[in-house]
Amino acid sequence: ERSTTARLLAERALVRSNLGDYAGSLDDVVTSIEIAETTGDRWSLGRARWVLADLAAYGSIDRWRSLSDDAIDALVAANDRFALAYARVWRAVPHLTRGDISAGRDALDVAADDVAQVDNPSLNTSHLAWRAWAAFHCGELAECSDLIDRALAAPGFRLGTQVAFLQCLRAEAMMLRGVETPDWDRNAATIRRLERRGEVLAAGLHEQWEAAGLLHDDVSGALDVAQRLERELSPSFRVARMIARIVAAWATFARGELDAARRHLELAGETPSLARWPLHAWQLHAVDGLLLAADGRFDASRAATGTARDVASTSGLGIAEVRAIQTQALIAGASGDHTTVAELFGTIGERTAAMGLSGRFAPLSDPYDLVVGAAREVLGSDGFAAAATRGRTGDAQPVTG
Secondary structure, three states: OHHHHHHHHHHHHHHHHHOOOHHHHHHHHHHHHHHHHHHOOHHHHHHHHHHHHHHOOOOOHHHHHHHHHHHHHHHHHHOOHHHHHHHHHHOOHHHHHHOOHHHHHHHHHHHHHHHHHHOOHHHHHHHHHHHHHHHHHHOOHHHHHHHHHHHHHOOOOOOHHHHHHHHHHHHHHHHHOOOOOOOHHHHHHHHHHHHHOOOHHHHHHHHHHHHHHHOOOOHHHHHHHHHHHHHHOOOOOHHHHHHHHHHHHHHHHHOOOHHHHHHHHHHHHOOHHHHOOHHHHHHHHHHHHHHHHHOOOHHHHHHHHHHHHHHHHHHOOHHHHHHHHHHHHHHHHHOOOHHHHHHHHHHHHHHHHHHOOOOOOHHHHHHHHHHHHHHHHHHHHHHHHHHHHHHHHOOOOOOOO
């Protein structure tokens, strides 16, 4: 009977975690582990230890790694093949959600054999979904869309959070490819429906997507959503609050409200562990660089945007790297370095063509078009074309601080 209790608690802990009830999940995990260790129930011990590792995933990566290793060992000892395959897939997730796409893809590759051997619909679809996330951030947008379509058509992803994750990712990929325009009224209706059903995490995913998605065309709308999230989100939703602050920083910069943008950057920096995630860090450095340029501090600005580009490049964040290069072009244009603008234009053109990236990013797109136009006028068509060719072929001098 006590073993049955331990098993039920381990399973309920996972469900609670998926629904955002982290405190309740932790209570179940602790009790399940206590019972399992007393009774020698390896099955419950392995599953509960994995949920414990999952709960630690958004804190210290080193602590998560230690707990994850312990959980994998317990699952191997229990010969729990399904949970072991599940855990190997989710070994990728802390890397992927942080924006370390290279490490996440390596972990997904390691998990592939276990997933294939178990051949469970839920695992198969989860593996597809996280491969789609990795493809998106690498800039493999067509591959991302294909993986999402396969995952949504498969029988294994039915929880609200899972479907919301895929729907929001698909909408952004299609928008960036220029294939579809988001239907924000429909998104709002989806949020209300999920809230009525008590699916807080799923509704939150759609709200985060709305804030980030509006940033591509409607910075004022994006700012409104970001500020609402900042007001309404519980402090426990640390990642969502960080996303809201970053969106607000971009939006206020785009609106010319530079002091407000600085305040939003400062707020984001109050959570240094999250600010170091590559997915957040490149954006914080990029906005900081733009604000430094607005103050005429071009050397510091070039250093900040160079860091943004380096973070994106080393983490495998292909779309982010394109945005970071755009910030470098803006700063080059503001400092009168028209040749560098033309060279970066060539680099960006080569990258976006390979990705199929055609969507706007409002904080950068219009000012980028302006500095490119100014560079064409100053350099002339032949001079601009020659510099752009150097950027496209990799023969340009690196941008330095």
